[in-house]
Amino acid sequence: RRYHSEDPDEKAFGGRVEIRLANGETIVDEIAVADAHPLGARPFTRPDYVAKFRLLAEPVLTADEIERFLDLAERLPELTPAEVRELSIVAAPGVLASAPAPKGLF
Structure with missing residues (x-):
């Protein structure tokens, strides 16, 4: 339920x-x-969510990318359509190339 x-x-x-x-x-x-x-x-409070995001993002995003994303996310209600499109993240150099190919969900 x-x-x-x-x-x-x-x-x-x-x-x-x-x-x-x-x-x-x-x-x-x-x-x-x-x-x-x-x-x-x-x-969780807002700082808890930010801390969890940082913890999970640090191994795969640069510090600049983390800050860029958090800045946009904190301003979400006032973002322009162009800024909303920037909410996607960009992995740190080499992260995707070194990741094993996924076998699927199951």
Whole structure:
């Protein structure tokens, strides 16, 4: 129900994990909402999202590209159509060439 909800205060993407150990024991845990969700255990604030973006982007984007993108994203409501088109990111030199070819999703 939460997954398909149109109410942003209710919509959530929780998760369930089930681990079967070598001794046959099974450990199961489930959360209804991600910790970072507004209803989660530790809701993200804007600085949290920026920090997460930086953490994930640093291995594949240059510092200048990270700052360029964040500057545009912070000004999203006032961007011109031309600036909106600049929201795409450009990988750091050599990143794509050194990446293994994907085998697909499954």
